[in-house]
Structures are given as structure tokens and as C-alpha cells.
Amino acid sequence: MNVSVKRMRAIFIKDYKEFSRNYAISTMVLMPLVLALFYQNAGAASLDLYFLPVNMTFAFVTTFIQACLIAEEKESNTLRSLMMSPASMADILIGKSTLVFSITIVIVTLTIMILGFTPANLFILAAGLTISTVFYIGLGIICGLFTKTVMEASVAILPVMAIFSLGPLAMGLAETYSVLEVLKWLPSSQLIMLEGYSAAGNITDIIISLAVIAGWTVITLVIASMLFKKRLKDE
Amino acid sequence: MTAEINVEHLGKKFNEFIALEDVNFSVHKGEIFGLLGPSGSGKTTLIKVLTAQLDQNKGKASVFGMPVNEMKRVENKSRFGLLTDNSGLYKRLSVEENLMLYKDLYGLDDSAIDEALAFVNLQDARKKKVSKLSKGMLQRVTLARALMHNPDLLFLDEPTSALDPGNTHHIYKGLRKLNEMGTTIFLTTHDMAEAETLCDRVAFLHEGKIQAIGAPSELRLRHSxxxxxxxxxxxxxxxxxxxxxxxxxxxxxxxxxxxxxxxxxxxxxxxxxxxxxxxxxxx
Known part of the structure; x- marks a missing residue:
């Protein structure tokens, strides 16, 4: 794999400049913070509710912004110019993901701080959040590469937002509708369960939860890479 | 003479539409080769095949003696420059910021930006936002980006279609100079004056087929x-x-x-x- 830190840095700096001047997208980072403030005042009673703003950060910030950044590059034909430059697939994808990764980490940390949530084990939660961030970035890349315009991308990620942010809440209905049991395997559900297992000190379940999130991440990244390679051709 | 581009019996279809059919030609090292044809004749498709953006359905094509698919390799991407009809510039960034990105991607010195801007006569627009540029200026920035790394081979798709006569003349002079320094130029155009002024040899492309190839003077003489x-x-x-x-x-x-x-x-x-x-x- 041909990777250059200099090329990734160049793409990251360019994305940062573009992002900071694109208010329609950059203001999205405020949404989870507003939600967290609301929850702080209302008081969150369960882990599910504590993690709702966190999972929403992943959907509204990580996936949405990543999808829009990629879709905009496609829409304005700049992605093709990047592909024709010496930047490799890894340079482009990692360079373009670094900005969203950094923003996500900051917003998730702020959200947790505003909520006043104290994790049972900071290291385990940090691991879960980091892997989840990569997963949602991959999801954003897929949405961005599948769509042709920013407008299409913002519509395409709506089901993603609904399934991954609100999926864990729907698990409460699993006793009535057993089919909803499947939702516990969502990475967003596993993140909440990870915190529960961490509090209980259940090592096996912690590993299983982290492995499930990592599994989703690997599958997403493989699909994103395949789609990117397909987009190298202008068929 | 070494062939920088070699195309043999090349064919490309989009579903039932035949975009290129049995195309044969070579472009020699150090040559300015023009592909002339009206819109829709297959010129852009041919450039896309030669730069590995499209796969051909038939025949063979090689660039720098390698199959065109090798052009996707990072080390080969630095050997050619490409100007297309879609600018592919970041509209929220300035001209300089756009070129800065490519300067870093190609691993060039800061002076590469100055030289490229001088080439296209755009030094004054350096700090201008791309969204504020005219169509002709956009084309010049894209050209600056295509040649800032001094490629061995330059693909230019309608390089002066949006330029005024003054800037067209300036670009012609620059391209000639670049060619004298060793850059092979493959350009598409439907401007016969451009082809006559710039090209050592031209090929006529019509409905995906090459109709004639030769030096402009030779073709004129042949049909005189x-x-x-x-x-x-x-x-x-x-x-x-x-x-x-x-x-x-x-x-x-x-x-x-x-x-x-x-x-x-x-x-x-x-x-x-x-x-x-x-x-x-x-x-």
C-alpha cells in the first residue's frame, strides 16, 4: 500500500479549509452539543439515554459530514482530479477521514462532559468510541461514494441515522417484537452494552462487544475501499 | 522514434453506443499531437482510456511503453498531466490554495506555484477565490495545475476553448516552450487554427473512427x-x-x-x- 504522510496532510489541510468555510455542514457539529445540553437539564435516567447524544454525534457529525465531504468532491469533480494525482487510495481516504475523526473525538468528548457521564472504565469506553468513529466514517464514505451530490448524500444518510442512532432505543420493544432482538448487534447498541459490561467487569462480554463493533468496522471499510476502486473508473 | 503513446485497434462501447472503433495511432516523444473532431466524436473518451479512467473493450493502448492500466500506479501518475473540461477545482479555496494542494501531492517546491501561475498569466489572481473566477480564468488555473509538476506527457482536452485571443496566444507560446523542453503534448480540439498553430501532427476523429493522420501541411497538400x-x-x-x-x-x-x-x-x-x-x- 502506497501511503504518504505528506500527501495525507495536504488533503487534511485542504479539507479543513473547505470545511471551515462551508457553514451548511460545519454548523452540524453543534447539534449533538445542543442535544447534550438539553439532556443535562432534563436529566438522563438510563445508559440508553446517556448514549443517545453520543450515537447521534456519530450519525449527525461523523457519517453526515464524511458523506457530504465525499459527495461534494464527486459533485464538483474534484475527487476525480485527486484520483488522477499521485495521491493513492489510502492517502485520499485517510486524509479525508482525519478531519472528521478529529472533530468526532472532540464533539463526543464534549458531549460526554456536558452530560456529566462518568464511564466505568475510561480506557474501554475510549476503545469502543474510537472503533465506532472509524465505523461511522466508513459508513459516511460509502454514502458519499454511492450518491452523486451533497443533496442526495444528505437524504441517503437519513436511514443510516435512524437505524444506528435510534436502533438501541427500539431494543426496548424486543420483548413484544422478537425480531427487534437483531438490533442488539448494531454497533451503537454494542457501545451501550459495552459500558454496561465494563461497569459489571465482565471481560468476555467486553471483548465480544468490541469485536462486534470492530467486525462492523472492517466490513464497512472493505465495502468503502471496493466502492472507491470502482469510482477510479469513469464508466 | 520512441512512441510515447501507442494505440492499436482500440474500441470502446457504452452499452450499444460505439464511442471508439478500431482506432490506431502513435504519438512520438517530444511531439505535439492534435486530435481533431466535433463534440461527441470520441475525443474525451480516448483521453479517458489513455489515462486509465476508462477500460477499452477492444485492442491495446500503451503510454510510456506500458499498458494504460499502469497509469493508475502512483509513480506513473506524476509522469503525466491532465486538463479536462471539468475544472475539478475547490471553489471555496483561492487559486493559490488549490495549487498548494497539488504542489504538496506532487512533492514540489513553493516556486512551482509561481512558475505555473506565470505560465498561465494569472499571477494577479493568486489570492482570488476560485468561485469568483471567470470561465477562462478557471481554465487557466486548471492548466496551471496540469503542468506544474513538469510532466513528460500532457493531455489537454480543449485547452483554450474558453480563452480570449490574448491569453490563447500566451498559452500557445507557453506550450511550445514546454514542448521544446521535452514535454510531449496530446491535445484534443475542434479549433482548426489551434491545430495548425500548435500541432506537429493531427488526426481527424469522426464517430469514433480515425479518418486521417498527418502533419497539417501534409494533409493540406494531400487534399490540395x-x-x-x-x-x-x-x-x-x-x-x-x-x-x-x-x-x-x-x-x-x-x-x-x-x-x-x-x-x-x-x-x-x-x-x-x-x-x-x-x-x-x-x-
Whole structure:
């Protein structure tokens, strides 16, 4: 794999400049913070509710912004110019993901701080959040590469937002509708369960939860890479 | 002579539409080669095949002696530059910021930006936001980006289509200089004047097929009816065959009486030849 830190840095700096001047997208980072403030005042009673703003950060910030950044590059034909430059697939994808990764980490940390949530084990939660961030970035890349315009991308990620942010809440209905049991395997559900297992000190379940999130991440990244390679051709 | 580009029996189809059919030609190292054809004739498709953006369905194509698929490799991408009709510039960034990105991607010095901007005569627009540029300026920035890394081979798709005569002349001069320094240039155009001014050899592409290849002067000569036109002071025009004694006698007669106003060759233009061969205009 041909990777250059200099090329990734160049793409990251360019994305940062573009992002900071694109208010329609950059203001999205405020949404989870507003939600967290609301929850702080209302008081969150369960882990599910504590993690709702966190999972929403992943959907509204990580996936949405990543999808829009990629879709905009496609829409304005700049992605093709990047592909024709010496930047490799890894340079482009990692360079373009670094900005969203950094923003996500900051917003998730702020959200947790505003909520006043104290994790049972900071290291385990940090691991879960980091892997989840990569997963949602991959999801954003897929949405961005599948769509042709920013407008299409913002519509395409709506089901993603609904399934991954609100999926864990729907698990409460699993006793009535057993089919909803499947939702516990969502990475967003596993993140909440990870915190529960961490509090209980259940090592096996912690590993299983982290492995499930990592599994989703690997599958997403493989699909994103395949789609990117397909987009190298202008068929 | 080494072939920088070699194309043999190339074919490309989009579903049932045949975009390129049995295309054969070579571009020699250090040459300026022009592909002339009207819109929709397959010029852009051919550039996309040669830069590995599209796969051909038939035949073979090689660039730098390697199959075109090798052009996707990072080390080969630095060897060519590409200007397309879609600018692919970041509209929220300035001209300099756009070029800065590519300067870093190609691993160049800061001076590469100054040189590229001077080449396209855009030093004054350095800090201008791309969204504020005119169509011609956008084309010049894209050209600056395509050649800032001094590629061995430059693909230019309609390089001056949006430029005014002054800037077109400036770009022609620059391209000639670049060519003298060793860059092979492959350009597509439907502007016959551009082809005649710039190209060492041209190929006519019509409905995906190459109709003729040769140096512009050679093609004109090949299709010339070997005659000249003489305009007299009274406005009369006479078409006279070349290399015939009767012509010399008539010219002598008119000259003696100081009746000749203008004489010009009756050679066809590249546009005339294209029209004669395909039955349609280059535009």
C-alpha cells in the first residue's frame, strides 16, 4: 500500500479549509452539543439515554459530514482530479477521514462532559468510541461514494441515522417484537452494552462487544475501499 | 522514434453506443499531437482510456511503453498531466490554495506555484477565490495545475476553448516552450487554427473512427487541387493550375500591366478537409 504522510496532510489541510468555510455542514457539529445540553437539564435516567447524544454525534457529525465531504468532491469533480494525482487510495481516504475523526473525538468528548457521564472504565469506553468513529466514517464514505451530490448524500444518510442512532432505543420493544432482538448487534447498541459490561467487569462480554463493533468496522471499510476502486473508473 | 503513446485497434462501447472503433495511432516523444473532431466524436473518451479512467473493450493502448492500466500506479501518475473540461477545482479555496494542494501531492517546491501561475498569466489572481473566477480564468488555473509538476506527457482536452485571443496566444507560446523542453503534448480540439498553430501532427476523429493522420501541411497538400487564386485590381478572381506554363504566361501578362492585387494558394484548411471527408463541420 502506497501511503504518504505528506500527501495525507495536504488533503487534511485542504479539507479543513473547505470545511471551515462551508457553514451548511460545519454548523452540524453543534447539534449533538445542543442535544447534550438539553439532556443535562432534563436529566438522563438510563445508559440508553446517556448514549443517545453520543450515537447521534456519530450519525449527525461523523457519517453526515464524511458523506457530504465525499459527495461534494464527486459533485464538483474534484475527487476525480485527486484520483488522477499521485495521491493513492489510502492517502485520499485517510486524509479525508482525519478531519472528521478529529472533530468526532472532540464533539463526543464534549458531549460526554456536558452530560456529566462518568464511564466505568475510561480506557474501554475510549476503545469502543474510537472503533465506532472509524465505523461511522466508513459508513459516511460509502454514502458519499454511492450518491452523486451533497443533496442526495444528505437524504441517503437519513436511514443510516435512524437505524444506528435510534436502533438501541427500539431494543426496548424486543420483548413484544422478537425480531427487534437483531438490533442488539448494531454497533451503537454494542457501545451501550459495552459500558454496561465494563461497569459489571465482565471481560468476555467486553471483548465480544468490541469485536462486534470492530467486525462492523472492517466490513464497512472493505465495502468503502471496493466502492472507491470502482469510482477510479469513469464508466 | 520512441512512441510515447501507442494505440492499436482500440474500441470502446457504452452499452450499444460505439464511442471508439478500431482506432490506431502513435504519438512520438517530444511531439505535439492534435486530435481533431466535433463534440461527441470520441475525443474525451480516448483521453479517458489513455489515462486509465476508462477500460477499452477492444485492442491495446500503451503510454510510456506500458499498458494504460499502469497509469493508475502512483509513480506513473506524476509522469503525466491532465486538463479536462471539468475544472475539478475547490471553489471555496483561492487559486493559490488549490495549487498548494497539488504542489504538496506532487512533492514540489513553493516556486512551482509561481512558475505555473506565470505560465498561465494569472499571477494577479493568486489570492482570488476560485468561485469568483471567470470561465477562462478557471481554465487557466486548471492548466496551471496540469503542468506544474513538469510532466513528460500532457493531455489537454480543449485547452483554450474558453480563452480570449490574448491569453490563447500566451498559452500557445507557453506550450511550445514546454514542448521544446521535452514535454510531449496530446491535445484534443475542434479549433482548426489551434491545430495548425500548435500541432506537429493531427488526426481527424469522426464517430469514433480515425479518418486521417498527418502533419497539417501534409494533409493540406494531400487534399490540395494544386491550384492558386489570383485576384486582379478590377476584383476578378482566377483559379490557375500550379506548375503549368500557361499559368506563368498569364501571371507575366498581368504583372506587366500591374493588374495583380493578391495571390494565394488554393490549399484547403483542415476544416475544409474534415468537411470533405466526413460531410460535417468540426464544431
Amino acid at each position: 487541387d494544386q491550384s492558386m487564386i489570383v485576384e486582379l485590381t478590377n476584383g476578378e478572381q482566377h483559379t490557375l493550375p500550379l506548375n503549368e506554363l500557361t499559368t506563368a504566361e498569364r501571371l507575366e501578362e498581368w504583372m506587366r500591366h500591374q493588374l495583380i492585387q493578391r495571390i494565394w494558394s488554393n490549399e484547403p484548411t483542415l476544416g475544409d478537409i474534415f468537411m470533405e471527408m466526413t460531410g460535417r463541420d468540426l464544431r
